[in-house]
Amino acid sequence: MDTIRGKFLKQHLLSDEFLDLIEKNKRPMDELMSYYQCAIMEVETKFKVLNQEYSLEYDRNPIEGIKTRVKSYDSILRKIRRKNIPMTLEGIEENIRDIAGVRVICSFPDDIYELAESFLRQDDITLIERKDYIKNPKESGYRSLHLIVQVPIFLQNTKKLVYVEVQFRTIAMDFWASLEHKLQYKKNIPESQAKLLKDELYDCAQQSAALDKRMQNIRNVIAESETKEEE
Ligand code: GTP
Ligand code: MG
Numbered sequence: 199m200d201t202i203r204g205k206f207l208k209q210h211l212l213s214d215e216f217l218d219l220i221e222k223n224k225r226p227m228d229e230l231m232s233y234y235q236c237a238i239m240e241v242e243t244k245f246k247v248l249n250q251e252y253s254l255e256y257d258r259n260p261i262e263g264i265k266t267r268v269k270s271y272d273s274i275l276r277k278i279r280r281k282n283i284p285m286t287l288e289g290i291e292e293n294i295r296d297i298a299g300v301r302v303i304c305s306f307p308d309d310i311y312e313l314a315e316s317f318l319r320q321d322d323i324t325l326i327e328r329k330d331y332i333k334n335p336k337e338s339g340y341r342s343l344h345l346i347v348q349v350p351i352f353l354q355n356t357k358k359l360v361y362v363e364v365q366f367r368t369i370a371m372d373f374w375a376s377l378e379h380k381l382q383y384k385k386n387i388p389e390s391q392a393k394l395l396k397d398e399l400y401d402c403a404q405q406s407a408a409l410d411k412r413m414q415n416i417r418n419v420i421a422e423s424e425t426k427e428e429e
Contacts (some may be wrong), residue, residue, distance in 0.1 A: 200327075200420070204220075206247060207352075215285055216271070216275045216278070216285060219285055219286070219287070220271065220279075223287055226288055227287065227288055230287060231268060231326045232300035232420060233351060233358055233360050234268045234360060234362075235268055236351045237308070237349050237351055237358070237360035237361075237362050238266045238268065238298050238299075238300055240350075240351060240366065241298075241347075241349055242264055242266055242300060243415075243429060244317060244320065244323075245264055245300070245302055245313070245317070246261075246264070248260075248261075248313060248316055248317070248410050249261040249325075252360075253286075255275065258305075259305070260304055260305055260306070260309035260312065260313060261302060261303065261304060261305075261313070261393075262305055262369055263303045263307075264299050264300065264301065264302055264303070264304070265301040266296060266298075266299065266325050267299050267414070269294070269296065269297045269299065273295060273302050273412045274290060277294055278290070278294075281293065292358075295326065295361040295363060296325075296348045296361075296363035298360060298361065298362040298363065299359070299362070299363050300351050300362060300363070300364045300365070301364075301365045301366075301367065301369070301372070302364065302365070302366050302367070303367055303369060303372050304366060304367070304368050305335065305368070305369070305370075306368065306370055306410070306414045306417050307332065307410050307411075308414060308415060308417075310332065310343050310367070310368065311343075311365040313362075313366065314343055314345060314360025314364075314366055316347070317345075317347075317364070318347075322349065322350050323348075323349060324347060324348040325345060325346075325347055325350055326346040326350075326404060327344075327345070327346040327348060328342065328343075328344070328345050328346075328362065329343075329344040329345075329377065330343055330344075331343065331344065332371075332387050334409075335403065337376070337397065338378065338396075338403070339378075339399060339400040339401075339402070340356075340375060340376075340378070340402065340403065341367070341371045341374075341406075341407060342366065342367045342371055342396075343365070343366040343367075343404065344363060344364070344365050344366075344373065345363070346361060346362070346363050347361070347362055347364060348360065348361055348362075349362055359418050368410050370406040370407070370409050370410045370413075371406065371410070373406065374402060374403050374406045378403075380420045381395075381399070385386045
């Protein structure tokens with residue numbers, strides 16, 4: 199093994215087999231990754247358009263921010279191992295459906311459902327899977343609405359359907375998830391203390407959910423008085 203290859207392997211925790219796959223299929227692998235980037239652009243634009251329309255029609259922006267990412271090779275490899283996915287380009291493309299990720303941070307919980315429905319009504323979007331961790335939060339306390347969709351990207355001669363994972367969260371949901379994710383890296387904690395911290399984090403998630411409800415209620419009251427004024 200030459201030193202550059204060795205260094206790369208060590209830095210990225212990539213297996214020989216995975217590195218071979220990337221090296222032998224450099225061009226198709228680069229193409230595949232660029233399709234994910236294109237699909238992200240398509241989806242991000244759709245949300246920017248919806249935000250613009252809300253802004254004109256209702257004079258408010260339901261989207262606080264959009265974050266996007268293409269999954270790194272390290273994470274792709276970890277998922278291949280965790281889920282026993284065939285180490286081929288087709289295996290990756292068909293089984294790892296969150297390589298392209300778009301996170302939409304909304305102002306209020308109701309905005310999440312309104313935006314998700316508007317997005318899913320678009321006739322080029324195909325819903326593959328929906329996980330509502332807002333109605334059914336995870337054991338950790340995690341809340342978010344996850345959609346796996348297929349979006350077409352148009353190339354010179356062909357159309358390609360690409361999987362994208364869209365996560366919708368309020369600012370409060372994102373605040374909790376971001377900090378909880380950071381804290382997960384601190385692993386060298388005695389078990390008894392870890393359990394206490396887990397409970398504490400769960401409680402924080404409950405509090406953030408309660409805060410979302412209160413802010414939503416305030417918004418509803420204001421919206422109601424606005425409609426009365428208009429009548
Ligand atoms: P993956 O193989 O991890 O994608 O499993 P899955 O397909 O069952 O994923 P799921 O849709 O349940 O959630 C995956 C993503 O949601 C993660 O990559 C995180 O971004 C987020 N997520 C899920 N659970 C938690 C959690 O407990 N805490 C935080 N901070 N994020 C979470
Ligand atoms: Mg996932």
